[in-house]
Amino acid sequence: MKRYIITGAPGTGKTTLINALQKDGYLAFEEVSRRIILSEQKIGGNKTPWEDVIGFTNLVYQTTIEELKIPIHESAFVDRGLADNIAYLKMQEQRIPNELLNFEYLQHYHPKVFVLPPWCDIFEQDPQRLQTFEEATEIQEILISTYMELGFDLEIISKSNVKKRVEIIKNLI
Numbered sequence: 001m002k003r004y005i006i007t008g009a010p011g012t013g014k015t016t017l018i019n020a021l022q023k024d025g026y027l028a029f030e031e032v033s034r035r036i037i038l039s040e041q042k043i044g045g046n047k048t049p050w051e052d053v054i055g056f057t058n059l060v061y062q063t064t065i066e067e068l069k070i071p072i073h074e075s076a077f078v079d080r081g082l083a084d085n086i087a088y089l090k091m092q093e094q095r096i097p098n099e100l101l102n103f104e105y106l107q108h109y110h111p112k113v114f115v116l117p118p119w120c121d122i123f124e125q126d127p128q129r130l131q132t133f134e135e136a137t138e139i140q141e142i143l144i145s146t147y148m149e150l151g152f153d154l155e156i157i158s159k160s161n162v163k164k165r166v167e168i169i170k171n172l173i
Contacts, residue, residue: 001072001073001074001075001076002072002108002109002110003029003068003072003076003077003078003081003108003109003110004075004076004077004078004109004110004112004113004114004169004173005077005078005080005081005083005109005110005113005114005147005152006018006077006078006079006080006113006114006116006169007080007081007083007084007113007114007115007116007143007147008115008116008117008118008140008143009116009117009118009131009136009137009139009140009143010123010131010136010139011118011119011122011123011124011131011133011136012116012117012118012119012122012123012136012140013116013119013122013162013165014031014079014080014116015030015031015034015079016162017116017157017162017165017166017169018030018031018077018078018079020162020163020165020166021077021166021169024166024170026074026075026076026077027072027074027075027076027077028076028077028078028079029067029076029077029078029079030079031079031080032060032063032064032067032080033049033056033060033080033084033085034079035063036048036056036059036060036063037049037056040056047059049088049092053088053089053092053094054094054097057085057088057089057097057100058097060082060085061082061085061097061099061100064082068108075173078109081105081109081113081147082100082103082105082108082109083100083103083105083146083147083150083152084143084146085100086100086101086146087139087142087143087145087146088139088142090142090146091138091139091142105150105151105152106150106151106152109152111151111152111153112152112153112155112172112173113147113152113153113154113155114155114157114169114172115143115144115147115154115155115156115157116157116165117140117156117157117158117159118133118136118137118140119159120133121159123136155172157169
């Protein structure tokens, strides 16, 4: 079994969708990046995408590698995949670490990736999501091209209520 990635720009409803899938009985993993940002904010650390993006990326990588060691025996979903880090580093014109470039993505993740499009009506900034809607739209394009370059098959999930999105995904797995 491999994990299905749910990705997309900030504020597209990924976490809401992950939570709904979990309520429906699916195994789901929350977003590693947000957990790290919250932890760093709590301790006054600087390993965030806006202060120390390289340190942040290393923490996300290490945490994700540990999470990928958790065995799964059924369909499981992750809120963002490790490849999202490549897209964010590209957007900031940072060097991509070799461990991200050489990672065996399709060995750990299902080749089908669910992409949620930018949606102005539900987009909100918060203390862990500092991007503007315009920046979210820009990262969306980079996420799509990054996942395509890595050989994933992208399924764009339409803008609709969470119940409909869950049904769409259940029909695609």
